[in-house]
Amino acid sequence: MLKNWMIFFVMAFLSADLAQDMTPSALKAMGAPNDPLVEVAWNRYYDHAGIGDICRRLAKAHPDLVKLGSIGTSVQGRDLYLLTVTNFKNSAADRKPAMYIDGNIHSNEIQGSEVALYTAWYVAESYGHVKWITELLDAKTFYIVPTINPDARDHYMHSGNTPHSPRSGMLPRDDDGDGRVDEDPPDDLDGDGHIVRMRRANAHGRWKADPHDPRLLIEADADEKGAYDFLDWEGLDNDGDGLVNEDGPGYYDPNRNWGWMWQPDHVQHGSDQYPFSIPENRAVADFVMAHPNICGAQSYHNAGGMILRGPGVEEDQSCSAADQLVYENIGTVGEQMLPGYKYMVLWKDLYSVYGGELDWFYGARGIYTFSNELWTSFDYFRAQGEAKGWFGRQQDVYRFDELLLFGEGIVPWHRFDHPQFGAIEIGGIKKSWTRTAPSFLLEDMCHRNMAFTLFHAHHLPQVSIDSVTTTALGEGLSQIDAIIVNSRMIPTRSDHEITDKFTRPDWVLLRDAEVIAGFIVQDPLMNHTIEQKRRPERINLDAIPAMMTVQVRWIVAGKARGTIVFDSRKGGVVTRTVP
């Protein structure tokens, strides 16, 4: 009896001690906080409800840094969640230079949502702990829409899909011209939750099992007898038209539907009916047009390890040499931050895209925008070498699966009696392998891509009124000179905006003074000036260029006094009192 009591006592003591050891005493690794207010596992993928849950928890835990909203609803009525992240206490979020981030425009390219969420989480949790990030949220605003295609994201996650489907959103369309919509999607024939490949044994087929890994079906050599026919993705001829899987969910390509250099479907496949005919895209466009403080943007895709910028087509001449330099200065740093990624110009280095999202952002709004193709074949075995396609060599995919995923990524070939094809086998790569990172690489991918986008955000214009000097001119007049500086690599207006004149100029106002004349000082030493005769109290500037200054001058009646206000749609608002 006594003995039992003793054992109980010792046990209780030990467990209390253990519990104390478990929680607070881990050494913080560089990077993510040890004790965030919001715990999120960054080694998995979240559906729309999961994204909503993380968003709500972030907004609740960080009320002065994160606000949850919605930019609209999807075709099936899901919210397009918006996280606005900034220091809400120091100045209005919508007047700070802002970075827009979205992910998942292609519904199967899911991990952009995790990168976007990770970004919101990381900067909110690091505010006040990491100086660089604190300053970033004090000066800039982030508009983060983790998924702009939530309907099809959920379809991708909860229904049978390949790594490449649905890609579209869920607005039903007739893809095969038979007058019916979405009537022949892929089918999960064996009910295992995966849409994989179908093959049929055929002594005269042109495909064979890879001798190194029989799970992999490869083409027989030119002089070699094969053993299989390679059929379609897992599916039936549901509508009896002699075709398999020819009219699945959608189809349109949401990233060909934007209102810049848009072309109809018969020129640019997937562009849909007209620019922004897709409600989710229209919600983004309306939001961006209503937020002229957005001056940088990032959209996350997969795959292939690319940092893409426009233009999407050769004939788009809107990107001047000056703007190309801005892109290059950021993109090349990205290559360093993202091993295995290449900084590329879309039309030149990849392929032509009419009506792409990044082109609308830049073309119609003058916003410097990158699309990152997340996940790179470099990460299979981290051997530098030439690019091996978007998903890497099939042999590497299968080898990685064998050695590091222990076979989890691939459905082994197994028999199925198909109503149209007869006795076949079903097998191949699961949807969540080859385009998306495995659990242990996901957090790495989130962090590195976030870091690139934070670098971009850091270089959104940061304007200050560097110096104000006053001079008495006699005759009851005074002169005020102000030097305005942009200490970042992105100008307050893109060269494209300045050249094609589709946004208002920046203003420098002198308030509470009787302004006689106003000038832009081009060269203070040689006294080269341009006078602005009309409204001299509000001087129009093209922009404060990257890492440069602009000097303005006023002649005022009486003593030099007043308040100088720099007011830029993209460069923010800065005020300084004279003198």
Place this chain on the structure above:
Amino acid sequence: MFLAKYLHSFASIFIVSAIYSFVNGDVAAEYQNYHDLTVSLQAAARQHPSLLKIESLGKTAENRDLWLLTMGKAPADEKPAIAILGGVDAYDVAASELCRRFIDSALRAYGVVDSVTSILDRLTFYILPRVNPDASEQQFAAIKYDRVRNSRPVDSDFDGAIDEDDHDDLNGDGYITLMRIADPAGEWMVDPLDPRLMRRAAPHLDERGAYQLLTEGIDNDKDGAWDEDPAGGVNFNRNFSFNYRPTEGAGPHPVSEMESRAVADFLFSHPNVALVFCFSQQENLLHPWDVAGDADVQPGKPITRVLPKDGKFYKFIADQFKRSTGFDPPPPERGYGAFPEWAYYHYGRWSFAAPSWCPPAMTAGDTTDVKVKDDPLARERQLLAWTMKNAPNRFVEWSAFDHPDFPTQKVEIGGFVAGSLNPPSLTKEFTAFFYQLAAYLPKLDVQVKVEATDQFYRITATIINSGYLPTCSELGAKSKWLRKVKAELILSDAHKLISGNRFYLIDAIATVAEKQWSIIGKSGSTVKVIVASPSVGYVEKEIRLD
């Protein structure tokens, strides 16, 4: 010849239109403002419930309805259709009136004139008489001008203020016309042939400008520009996606506006539309669009000229139109984001456009009896000649005005008034033309031949198009948004399909196409062949296997 037949058979109906005889007055007296148009269209629909339906495609910024009239026997949405749009150029309120008169005359002719009865039984007309009603209403406002922009507030000059420098009726005559300001640095000169007209000086011909030419107004926001940020908005006829340019009045992106989007959504959701006609200065019935050579069409590259096989159809129909109306205007300026081109190049339908009216060509005895080669004022000269003869109060003679912005310069105000391109038009010619378009549409028939060997049957469907136009254009055949003719064999369980697809989708059928199936089945059983496309028609044939 074709048209003459129609003109003859409809002659009796046009007595009705005589009551709309032209009155030499202002636009408001001859055309219907939004309210009156609404009332008369609603009344027509009430009187002819089995033939005419009125519904709204949505509300504009100023809460006006964008009216759609569906004319024809039910089920209207299941029959091939022609869409007719008025007010694509918003000042063109005559187009709305022509739409209304077409409806009026068709409703009266139904059951009286066999050819009209047959057209309305077989086809549907979707008529959108005024697609930019907020802008069109300026023709009826206290101060009138030819406004084309809807009521979206836009910062046209990007100065951070919206609609802050509108036109001003300085001389108080109720019209916004032009002002010419004597200025030795100006680019404009008085036309030597007619001092009422202004044109740009040609320095290479040793001409010198003597005027600035502006619209009537003051520099309200003191920015050195006049009327550069007027009320509104976006021009419907610049807001479509073909050859769209993000310039003034084009909107933030193609199909950005309530009006353009409502029209596009309506058309995309009506696969039965075969052909689109609109009233517009951006016409192709007097100056057909350029036709591409085969080498010009490259996969994955924008299509900007009429595809080679479609060219002859556009030309023939344009020739017919030109002959019947006698219109002979100078060619239009290049359109950007224009609706009529969109309807062909992006919507994939046959698309025709014509102005609701053109001033007649100059004849001897006209005010300025001249023919000038490459005359830059050809349009204005024709209009002025007609106006002086028929409606002289539609031109305000230049008269001096003390303009506060130009205290030391001579300023005169004058020019054509709003709606000067809106005289009463050729109701019967247009009505006949619409019936003619209906007659040009493809007409489907199918002949089925069966060859039998024992219980083995070879079934051949010969699909015949007896209409003038092919079942779709070459461009339509490329479009995802135009449903092709589907030829389908309907079998029962007693049949086995041996060869052939269950159905075929067939690109443009000019005259004839042939599809074949082989089946095994019981003698005495029946199979069915269905040939159909929403925009072409529906034919089915049941065949007994012997």
